[in-house]
Structures are given as structure tokens and as C-alpha cells.
Amino acid sequence: MADDWTGMWKELGLDLEKHDVLMGALGPLYLKWFTDQPNRPETMAYYDFVISQVHGLRIKELLDHKKKGGTVVGTFCLFVPEEVVVALDGVAVGLCAGADFSVPIAEAELPRNLCPLIKSFYGFKLGKICPYFESADVVVGETTCDGKKKAYELLGEIHPVYVMEVPNKKGPADRELWRAELDNFVAAMEKTTGNKLTEENLAAAVKKVNAKRRAIKRVHELRWNDPTPISGKDALLIMQISLYDDLDRFTQKTNEVADELEKRVAAGEGVFDKGTPRLMISGTPMAIPNWKVHQVVETSGAAVVAEEMCTGFRYYKNTIDEGAKTLEEMKEALLDHYMEINCACFTPNEPRLDDIDYLFKNSRARGIIHATLSFCTPYLVEAENVKKFADGRGIPMLALETDYSDGDVGRLKTRVEALLEQVSS
Amino acid sequence: MAYYAGIDVGSLATKCVVIDDDGRAAANATLPTGVAGAAAARKAFDEALAGVGISAGEVARVVGTGYGRAHVPFADRAVTEIMCHARGAFEHVGGGVTVVDVGGQDVKAIRVNDRGGVAEFAMNDRCAAGTGRFLEIMARALEMDLAELAGIDAGRPDAAKVNNMCTVFAESEVVGLLHEGVEPAAIGAGILRAVAERVSSLASRLGGNRYVLSGGVALNRGFALALAVALRRDVDVLPDPQFVGALGAALLARG
Numbered sequence: 001m002a003d004d005w006t007g008m009w010k011e012l013g014l015d016l017e018k019h020d021v022l023m024g025a026l027g028p029l030y031l032k033w034f035t036d037q038p039n040r041p042e043t044m045a046y047y048d049f050v051i052s053q054v055h056g057l058r059i060k061e062l063l064d065h066k067k068k069g070g071t072v073v074g075t076f077c078l079f080v081p082e083e084v085v086v087a088l089d090g091v092a093v094g095l096c097a098g099a100d101f102s103v104p105i106a107e108a109e110l111p112r113n114l115c116p117l118i119k120s121f122y123g124f125k126l127g128k129i130c131p132y133f134e135s136a137d138v139v140v141g142e143t144t145c146d147g148k149k150k151a152y153e154l155l156g157e158i159h160p161v162y163v164m165e166v167p168n169k170k171g172p173a174d175r176e177l178w179r180a181e182l183d184n185f186v187a188a189m190e191k192t193t194g195n196k197l198t199e200e201n202l203a204a205a206v207k208k209v210n211a212k213r214r215a216i217k218r219v220h221e222l223r224w225n226d227p228t229p230i231s232g233k234d235a236l237l238i239m240q241i242s243l244y245d246d247l248d249r250f251t252q253k254t255n256e257v258a259d260e261l262e263k264r265v266a267a268g269e270g271v272f273d274k275g276t277p278r279l280m281i282s283g284t285p286m287a288i289p290n291w292k293v294h295q296v297v298e299t300s301g302a303a304v305v306a307e308e309m310c311t312g313f314r315y316y317k318n319t320i321d322e323g324a325k326t327l328e329e330m331k332e333a334l335l336d337h338y339m340e341i342n343c344a345c346f347t348p349n350e351p352r353l354d355d356i357d358y359l360f361k362n363s364r365a366r367g368i369i370h371a372t373l374s375f376c377t378p379y380l381v382e383a384e385n386v387k388k389f390a391d392g393r394g395i396p397m398l399a400l401e402t403d404y405s406d407g408d409v410g411r412l413k414t415r416v417e418a419l420l421e422q423v424s425s
Numbered sequence: 426m427a428y429y430a431g432i433d434v435g436s437l438a439t440k441c442v443v444i445d446d447d448g449r450a451a452a453n454a455t456l457p458t459g460v461a462g463a464a465a466a467r468k469a470f471d472e473a474l475a476g477v478g479i480s481a482g483e484v485a486r487v488v489g490t491g492y493g494r495a496h497v498p499f500a501d502r503a504v505t506e507i508m509c510h511a512r513g514a515f516e517h518v519g520g521g522v523t524v525v526d527v528g529g530q531d532v533k534a535i536r537v538n539d540r541g542g543v544a545e546f547a548m549n550d551r552c553a554a555g556t557g558r559f560l561e562i563m564a565r566a567l568e569m570d571l572a573e574l575a576g577i578d579a580g581r582p583d584a585a586k587v588n589n590m591c592t593v594f595a596e597s598e599v600v601g602l603l604h605e606g607v608e609p610a611a612i613g614a615g616i617l618r619a620v621a622e623r624v625s626s627l628a629s630r631l632g633g634n635r636y637v638l639s640g641g642v643a644l645n646r647g648f649a650l651a652l653a654v655a656l657r658r659d660v661d662v663l664p665d666p667q668f669v670g671a672l673g674a675a676l677l678a679r680g
Binding site: 410 | 492504505506507508531540542543546548
């Protein structure tokens with residue numbers, strides 16, 4: 001029985017007509033791309049359920065949390081320290097930013113030659129079609145690119161926004177800046193939530209979020225086996241859902257997936273045949289429902305076995321030191337962790353190449369796809385560094401620039417197939 | 426004697442090449458792709474078979490390529506046009522070259538390895554600039570046929586500067602120049618130069634010392650010369666350039 005959430009959506013002030021069109025398009029796409037995959041792990045049923053309730057039950061949970069005095073904090077970026085939000089009895093959720101549907105709405109105000117992620121989220125807010133946005137007490141932005149930085153100014157006129165300044169380098173002065181930003185963020189969140197950050201609540205939050213990162217890491221590292229026990233699409237989906245699902249439940253369910261995958265690996269079972277060409281993807285984040293590149297690869301006879309992306313390795317690579325005792329030590333541990341994210345907003349950003357090297361070797365990939373959202377300048381330029389790295393090691397690499405529309409799927413397929421011919425020859 | 430066929434279903438034209446055991450091209454055929462790629466593929470295949478004087482049963486294997494490669498119902502397998510152009514060019518000139526394939530709707534640069542495979546490739550993004558279609562539309566705006574445009578010397582000193590590479594904007598720019606009284610041949614020269622610049626920036630990404638040109642636009646002599654100037658390198662037009670992809674497909678069918 002399908003639940004009727006219309007009343008809840010109306011209360012949130014959603015544009016029901018537009019929202020119906022969006023959901024009407026998303027459902028069939030998901031069925032076609034996900035539930036039809038052969039040899040899928042049984043534990044993926046949970047994520048199917050989560051997607052079926054993406055704007056339903058999960059929103060109700062958020063609203064219930066708010067009724068009990070809790071706070072909902074919307075984010076778009078890994079740099080926003082979710083441990084602080086969780087410690088203060090807040091829920092951090094990644095907001096809608098991955099659909100082409102809302103792009104034309106945003107283009108009434110934003111330039112065409114701007115990253116689709118920015119246009120998508122701005123369109124979701126402007127068009128009132130994202131219940132996460134409408135549930136969020138505050139949106140925490142960050143200065144990881146010029147497009148977002150400026151878009152947050154516009155967003156601030158129609159929604160409460162708080163912006164963290166992410167440094168552009170990783171020297172001592174930059175760490176000082178980020179420390180000040182962390183302190184400011186804690187103060188702002190304490191004010192918003194009405195709670196005080198303590199050693200106890202922060203330690204507990206760090207443990208919880210660490211457990212989530214570890215669970216995702218387990219699933220993602222099991223893909224290093226050949227045959228891979230889970231499709232790249234499903235592994236990406238789990239990562240995407242981690243950004244908005246209930247923290248403890250998600251961790252538990254994801255560990256259940258890892259348990260099932262371990263059994264599969266032990267039995268030599270996989271979703272694709274052993275020996276299927278394996279590719280890793282590196283580049284910009286993929287927000288739900290952006291599954292385009294994975295879909296193209298996995299319908300072209302190959303498997304995606306790793307993502308060096310924010311929706312992937314950059315999120316689960318490190319956990320935060322749990323040995324810190326005082327609040328100050330804990331904040332240092334947070335600083336250590338967040339300054340280790342190798343985002344293209346930093347200059348230089350050579351450690352990203354080490355990450356790619358590590359993932360490429362361990363995942364036993366045979367080629368790299370560098371996938372960048374259109375107009376994402378930092379990553380588009382950095383593609384050349386990655387190309388030099390790949391050339392130097394004789395690794396076949398394909399650089400793609402694409403947005404959320406499906407108009408270029410045929411062209412992408414030609415290139416991906418040509419990369420596979422290169423890898424296989 | 427066994428025969429092998431390669432069918433290149435391009436965005437504008439469908440080409441078929443039939444080769445014999447020795448890899449010699451026995452016949453070829455080309456016709457507009459139109460709206461039904463599968464039908465065009467069948468027709469081009471039939472025409473080529475008639476050219477050799479054999480029946481379909483005498484063809485041991487067929488490889489489909491090009492943008493409609495997945496829709497050649499009688500093909501034994503599909504291979505990307507990138508690999509086929511590499512293989513076709515290798516047959517003509519050997520390895521170590523960079524093939525520039527300028528087709529109806531896209532441009533590719535492919536560095537060929539010493540086995541006839543792909544060492545590296547680059548392809549234009551979603552934009553018609555620098556393609557056969559772009560030249561067709563510009564010729565029409567100039568009220569020339571393509572042969573006339575191809576006959577223009579892009580090096581003429583009075584070549585107009587054409588800045589827009591968006592097909593629609595370039596068309597209005599051309600119309601504007603005509604209204605200003607600029608000679609059509611001077612505008613044509615500007616167009617050839619602009620397209621050559623665009624294609625050369627894609628090709629230079631791969632580097633290489635020797636460039637060869639394939640695809641239908643390679644028949645445009647003015648463009649080939651302009652490209653050589655833009656790349657500051659010799660550019661050799663491959664024999665029957667529009668059939669290089671289909672030839673590569675036929676050779677891959679032979680294995």
C-alpha cells in the first residue's frame with residue numbers, strides 16, 4: 001500500500017504539481033536501473049525501501065525529530081563536520097542536488113554555464129520541490145568553489161544559510177583559519193540547537209559517524225574482489241543514501257550488506273562474471289539521482305569498482321581519532337580529519353593522486369574514467385594532472401565532462417566503449 | 426574465397442566496405458543514413474555485395490560501427506568507430522600516426538599504436554562546431570555548394586574572421602558579414618580557418634608528428650589545407666577517407 005504523504009508535503013509548502021512530476025519520473029527510472037540488475041545482493045532491499053520513501057517516511061522522521069526539539073541541518077559538502085551536528089542532537093542531511101528537473105527553474109536566475117549541482121539545488125529551493133530543503137532549519141554551505149559561494153548569497157535571501165570558509169591551501173595558516181571556522185560553526189550550531197557541545201556528546205557522535213564510515217568502507221573494499229560482489233551502481237547508491245538516512249540504522253543495514261558480500265566473496269559469487277573489465281571513477285560528487293556514468297559503464301560490459309569522489313573514497317577513507325580526551329583534543333582530531341580531504345579546491349592537491357593510485361591498485365581496476373560535472377573548473381583543470389599521472393603509468397584514462405541531462409548518453413557510451421576496447425586489447 | 430564486411434552507420438552517411446581474405450577492398454557503397462539506420466545499413470550492405478557480385482551467404486563476418494553500430498541487425502558484433510578508424514588508418518599508413526576523423530556530427534582524434542590499436546583518443550563534446558554539419562550549414566548561408574566551399578584557399582589574405590563556433594550564432598555572423606559586403610569567398614576562407622583551429626586544438630591534445638585525415642570532411646580540400654596550417658604539420662588525406670571507418674570494421678571482422 002502506498003502511503004499518502006500529500007498532507008505532509010502541503011504543510012511543508014511544496015509545489016505539489018511539480019513535485020508529482022519529479023517523483024513520477026524518478027520511480028520508473030529507479031525500477032529500470034536498479035531493481036532489474038541481475039544477481040543483486042538481497043540486503044539491497046533496504047535501500048530500495050529507502051528510495052521508495054525518499055520524500056515520504058524519511059521526511060516524516062525528520063519532522064518528528066524537529067517536533068521533539070531536534071534540529072535538521074542541510075548540507076552539500078563533506079567539509080561540514082557532521083559530528084558536531086550529531087553531537088548537538090541535530091540531524092545532518094544532504095539536500096537535493098542531483099536532478100536535471102530543477103535546473104531550468106534555477107536558470108531563471110543563475111547563468112547557464114554554471115555547475116549543474118548548484119543549479120539543481122537552487123532550482124529545488126526556488127521551485128519548492130525538495131522536502132529536505134523545506135525541513136532544514138539551516139543550510140550549511142562552504143566555500144569549496146566560487147559558484148557555490150555566490151549561490152549561497154542568493155540562497156540566503158530565501159532560506160537560513162550559514163557558510164563555512166574552507167581554506168584553499170593546507171599550510172599552518174590555513175589550519176588556523178579552519179580551526180577558527182570550526183569554533184565559529186560550533187558556536188552557531190549551539191545557538192541553533194540550544195545545546196552545548198561537550199566531551200561526552202562529541203565523543204559519542206564521533207563514534208557513531210566513524211561506525212558509518214567504516215561500514216561504507218567495508219562494502220566498498222569488498223568490491224576489490226573479482227568477481228565484485230556488488231555492482232558499482234549499488235555501491236554508489238549506498239554511499240548516496242548515507243548522506244541523508246538515519247545514522248545508526250544506516251550503519252546497521254550497511255554492515256548487513258557487507259556481511260552478505262563477505263559470504264558471496266567466500267563462495268566466489270559476484271554480480272558480474274569473473275574477469276569482467278573493471279574501471280574506477282574519479283572526479284566530482286554524484287548526488288541522487290545522478291547515476292548516469294555508472295549506468296553507461298555497467299551497461300557496456302564493465303564494472304565500476306571504486307569511486308575517488310566525495311560520494312565515495314573521500315568520505316570513508318579516514319575515521320576520526322577516538323582516543324582524544326578533552327574537547328580541545330577532540331577538535332584537533334576533527335581538524336586533522338577534515339584537512340585530509342583531498343578536494344580540488346586545494347592548491348596544490350597532489351595527495352589526490354596518491355589516493356587515486358591507492359584505489360586503482362587495490363581495486364584492481366584497469367582503466368580510469370575522470371568524470372566531472374560541467375563547468376566545475378577545479379576538477380576540469382585537475383583532470384590534466386590526473387591524465388599525466390595515468391599516462392606516466394600507462395593506465396588508459398578517459399576524461400568526461402557531463403551534466404544531469406541524458407542528451408549525451410550516446411556519446412558517453414561511444415567513449416566508454418572505446419576505453420574498454422583499449423583496456424581489453 | 427571468404428569475404429568480410431564493415432558497416433559504418435554515421436550520423437549523416439552510412440558506408441559499407443567488403444574485403445576479401447587478403448584484406449583487399451572488393452567493393453564499397455555509401456548512402457544517406459536518413460531516419461532508419463538499420464534500413465540504411467541493409468541497403469549499403471546489399472549495394473556493396475552487388476558491387477562484388479556475391480551473396481550475403483558468402484560474407485563470413487560483419488562488424489557494425491559508427492553512431493548506429495548497435496542497430497545493424499545482421500552484424501556479428503559492434504565496435505566503436507574510434508577503434509575502426511585506428512584500424513583502417515593503420516592499414517593505409519601503419520602505426521604511430523594521429524588520425525583526425527571529421528564526420529557529420531563529431532570530431533575525433535585517435536593516436537594509433539604500432540599494432541593498429543588505439544593508444545589514446547579525444548572526442549568533441551556536445552557541439553557541432555568543426556563538423557561536417559557545421560560546414561554544410563555555413564555553405565548554405567553563403568549560398569555555395571560544398572564543393573565550392575572546399576575549393577576556397579583558406580590562406581587568402583582577405584580571409585574574414587569568424588568568431589562564433591556555435592552553429593546558430595556562426596550562421597548569423599556569416600549573414601552579418603554578407604550584409605557588410607564582405608566577399609563570400611573571404612567569409613568561406615574564414616570559416617575553414619575557424620573550423621581547422623577548432624579541430625587542431627582537439628588533435629594537439631594527443632600530440633604526434635604525423636597527422637592523417639579520415640571521414641567525409643577529409644574530402645574537403647580547403648579544410649585539409651587549413652588544418653595543416655593550424656597544426657603546423659603535414660596532414661595527409663587517407664585514400665577514400667569516408668570509408669576508413671568501414672574498412673577498419675571489415676578488417677576487424679576478418680580478425
